[in-house]
Amino acid sequence: MLRSVLAALTPPPRVVDWALAAGVAVAVGSGLASFTTGTRSGAWLFWLHAAVGLSLAALLAAKLWRVRRRVVDRAGWDAATPLSVLQAAVAVAAVATGLFWVLGGNVPLWGWTTLNLHVGLGLLLVPLVVVHLRARYHSPRRVDADRRAALKTGAVLVGGAVAWRASETADRLLGGADRRFTGSKPVGDLSAADTRGGDFPVTSWVADDPDPVDRDAWTLTVAGAVDAELALGVDDVDRAGNAAGGGDEAAGADASADSDEPADDETAGGGAATLDATLDCTSGWYTVQRWGGVRVGDLLDRAGVADDARFVRFVSVTGYRWSLPVAEAREALLATHVGGDELSHGHGAPARLVAPGRRGFQWVKWVERVEVRRRGDPAQWLVTLISGFD
Ligand SMILES: Nc1nc2c(c(=O)[nH]1)N[C@H]1C(S)=C(S)[C@@H](COP(=O)(O)O)O[C@H]1N2
Ligand SMILES: [Mo]
Numbered sequence: 001m002l003r004s005v006l007a008a009l010t011p012p013p014r015v016v017d018w019a020l021a022a023g024v025a026v027a028v029g030s031g032l033a034s035f036t037t038g039t040r041s042g043a044w045l046f047w048l049h050a051a052v053g054l055s056l057a058a059l060l061a062a063k064l065w066r067v068r069r070r071v072v073d074r075a076g077w078d079a080a081t082p083l084s085v086l087q088a089a090v091a092v093a094a095v096a097t098g099l100f101w102v103l104g105g106n107v108p109l110w111g112w113t114t115l116n117l118h119v120g121l122g123l124l125l126v127p128l129v130v131v132h133l134r135a136r137y138h139s140p141r142r143v144d145a146d147r148r149a150a151l152k153t154g155a156v157l158v159g160g161a162v163a164w165r166a167s168e169t170a171d172r173l174l175g176g177a178d179r180r181f182t183g184s185k186p187v188g189d190l191s192a193a194d195t196r197g198g199d200f201p202v203t204s205w206v207a208d209d210p211d212p213v214d215r216d217a218w219t220l221t222v223a224g225a226v227d228a229e230l231a232l233g234v235d236d237v238d239r240a241g242n243a244a245g246g247g248d249e250a251a252g253a254d255a256s257a258d259s260d261e262p263a264d265d266e267t268a269g270g271g272a273a274t275l276d277a278t279l280d281c282t283s284g285w286y287t288v289q290r291w292g293g294v295r296v297g298d299l300l301d302r303a304g305v306a307d308d309a310r311f312v313r314f315v316s317v318t319g320y321r322w323s324l325p326v327a328e329a330r331e332a333l334l335a336t337h338v339g340g341d342e343l344s345h346g347h348g349a350p351a352r353l354v355a356p357g358r359r360g361f362q363w364v365k366w367v368e369r370v371e372v373r374r375r376g377d378p379a380q381w382l383v384t385l386i387s388g389f390d
Contacts, residue, residue: 010062011152012144019153020063023056024091024129031122034182035282039357043181047164050102054167055160057095064088080135087128094121101183101284102167104174115183115284180278182359184286199339200279200287202346205361207388208318212345213366220334220351224313224372227304234350237294238336273298275333281360291354292337296370297330305372313377314353315369320387322362323377324355331356334367 011019030049037045070076071085097118100106106114171179178186187200215234222230273295280286296312305326312329315321324332333354336343343349348365355363361384 006062009152009155011149011156013066014138014141014144015149015153016059016062016066017138018140019156020056020059021129021133023052023059024125027052027056028122028126031119035361036359038182038278038280038359040181046181046183047161050098050164050167051157051161053095053098053160054163055156056091057099057163058156058159060088060091060095080132083128083131084136087125087132090121090125090128094118094125097121099167102179103171106185106284113284115282119282180280180286182280182286184280184284187285187287200289201281201285202344203281203283203360204388205320206385208316208320208365209388210316210318210366213317213350213368215350218350218368220368220370222299222303222370222372225306225309225374226300226372227306230299230303232299237334237351273333275335275354275356277333277354277356279354279360279363289338290340291333291335292340293333293335293351293354295330296332296334299334299370300326300330300372303372306374308374309372311373311376313369313371313373313380314364314367315371316364316387317366317368318387320364320366320384321377321380322353322355322364322384323373323380324358324362326372328355334370 010016027049030045030052034042034045034049037043064071071081097114101114101118108114109117112120218234220230220232220237222232272292274290274292276288276290278286278288300312309326311323312326313321313323314334334351335354336349336351338347343352348363348367351367352365353363353367
């Protein structure tokens with residue numbers, strides 16, 4: 001009974017296969033794009049990713065059921081089968097780890113969260129699918145592309161979306177729904193009682209691990225397309241940070257982790273500012289902290305920005321760097337303090353970028369240069385991956 005219902009619902013083999021290939025492409029694409037998504041306006045990317053992922057689970061089940069005999073019976077193996085079996089295992093694991101994470105699970109392995117593992121499996125799937133397509137390519141057929149096949153495929157997608165909604169609801173009922181829309185889970189939240197300086201993980205994007213920066217030798221340079229280059233010592237920058245970060249905490253911030261806007265920006269003169277902002281790491285955790293430091297806009301005003309400048313690049317002592325459009329950079333903070341305490345080395349002392357709405361890897365630590373530029377910086381993608389290697 002169940003079997004015949006499922007058989008009736010399953011699209012034709014080639015449609016399943018092509019839907020799998022397309023589904024993997026969309027899942028990997030949306031997953032990668034989600035890495036740079038930190039505001040609510042991009043939440044749909046995560047929904048798409050989840051719905052497609054769950055549809056893939058159904059399509060995978062159909063596919064594995066179809067080929068089960070060929071796989072179980074060793075006589076059915078050919079040269080391409082081992083990689084296909086590996087591909088199937090990776091695909092199942094990628095979907096399973098994604099679901100596990102969403103349902104609140106996390107089993108860290110070798111410093112990797114389950115979300116990291118999910119990302120790694122998803123990326124590994126790409127070359128495996130390419131190899132598989134080369135070995136088993138069957139061009140799409142007209143006869144398969146009829147209305148019923150389209151309806152069935154559509155039904156699988158709708159099923160994925162419904163399953164995603166259901167999992168969200170289940171999660172909420174089970175009380176585990178503390179994830180942000182990005183999938184990240186809270187650590188050391190501002191809403192927690194003990195938010196003293198930096199009660200959250202120290203993380204590197206890949207391999208950055210510099211020696212502590214000598215505060216007295218450190219200078220912050222503001223250069224590039226500016227009227228007058230600035231070179232600020234730690235005292236210049238710190239004066240700003242202390243004025244806002246010390247003493248009573250600035251008042252009345254809305255620390256809502258999911259709001260699109262920087263929650264609060266209180267400027268206390270002389271460039272000193274505090275900012276409640278959410279650091280959301282792509283390895284799956286977030287923290288809302290009160291950052292104290294100097295508003296980048298105030299540094300830029302002091303240096304004088306050229307009319308045709310478009311980006312501001314933040315460069316770490318390690319070479320690690322990221323650029324923000326000028327208008328956005330103005331609202332960002334170069335933080336010397338967190339939670340009222342001086343930044344620790346691990347969190348980027350003497351100064352790190354706090355870029356509300358951006359993901360953690362874009363919050364450059366150990367900043368020593370602020371460069372006003374006329375162009376973007378595509379090479380930053382590569383540089384952030386290799387900056388830690390000599
Ligand atoms: N220079 C530099 N800045 C960096 C990184 C890095 O590897 N090097 N890692 C980024 C990543 S991936 C995250 S999530 C945040 C983590 O900040 P934290 O260590 O203060 O929690 O810093 C970002 N800034
Ligand atoms: Mo991160």
